[in-house]
Amino acid sequence: MKIIVTGATGMIGEGVLMATLENPNITAVLMVNRRASPLKHPKLAELIVKDFTNLSAHSTLLTGYDGCFYCAGISSFGMGEQQYNHITFYTTIVFAKELARLNPDMVFFYLSGVYADSSENGKIMWARIKGKTENALNELSFKAVYSFRPGFIMPLKAQKNVRLIYKGLRLIYPFVFPNKTLTYEEILTALIRILIVGYDKNILEIKDLKLVAKQVEMDD
Structure with a gap:
């Protein structure tokens, strides 16, 4: 399978990218960035x-x-609402529309947030806009669209773009809140399985990602 990854110079995007490069089911990865990444790999290309x-x-x-x-x-x-909306909603939708036009059989996965507001009517600005983005993506002409809402993700040792607070929390959080903690291996295992066979919900919460990853592990 051939995969596009955006946001690879950010913390979560970098972790997702590194996990894709280790996944044997993925044969080629194109990272689309606004600035160059130092990461190199035989199956990795950069745009x-x-x-x-x-x-x-x-x-x-x-x-x-x-x-x-x-x-x-x-x-x-x-950030103000207008600026955040432009980056989070408008930019995402324009980018996704073009990918849908070029790759109608593509499965699109959107990194959202745990408290994204699908009603679009809540009081929290970022949650409303994330929810609005999820809803708009579902209307595009992809083969399928899934929004994944991870909680705390254990940073990979090789990651460079890890906030200092995460380095401290990784020693505590997984033991106190194991059901709210994911690894990048779990995320990628779940997303790849869903890409291949689908899933009955468009919103992938932590419990969904853990469940699918566990099913793959049991099948293996």
């Missing part, structure tokens, strides 16, 4: 795109993929 809303010059390079793990994004801390 630098300064503006995710203007992909017209890159159509050929973005064609022929089975799945996309869209992990690009930004924290809402210190």
Whole structure:
């Protein structure tokens, strides 16, 4: 399978990317970044795109993929609603629409958040916009769309883009809240299985990701 990964210079995107490179089911990975990544691997290619809303010059390079793990994004801390909406909703939807046009058989996975608000009416700004983005993606002409809402993810030892607080929490959080903690191996195992066989829900909560990953482990 051939996969596109965005957001690979961020913490979660980097972890997802590194896990894809270790997965034997994935034969080629294209990371789409706004800035270059130092990561190198035999099955990894990189496409630098300064503006995710203007992909017209890159159509050929973005064609022929089975799945996309869209992990690009930004924290809402210190941001106004209009700016956060432009980056989180508008940019994501424009990028996804072009991928759907180029790859109608693609399965699209969107990195959302645990408390994303699918009603779009809640008081928390970032949650409303994440929920709005999830809903809009479901209307696009992909083979399937899934929004995954991970909680605390155990950083990989080889990761470079890990916030200091995560380095401390990794020593405590998994033991106190094991049901709210995921590894990148669990996430990728679940997403790859869902890419191949599908799932009965579009929203993938922590319990869904753990359940699918466990099923794969039992099958093996």
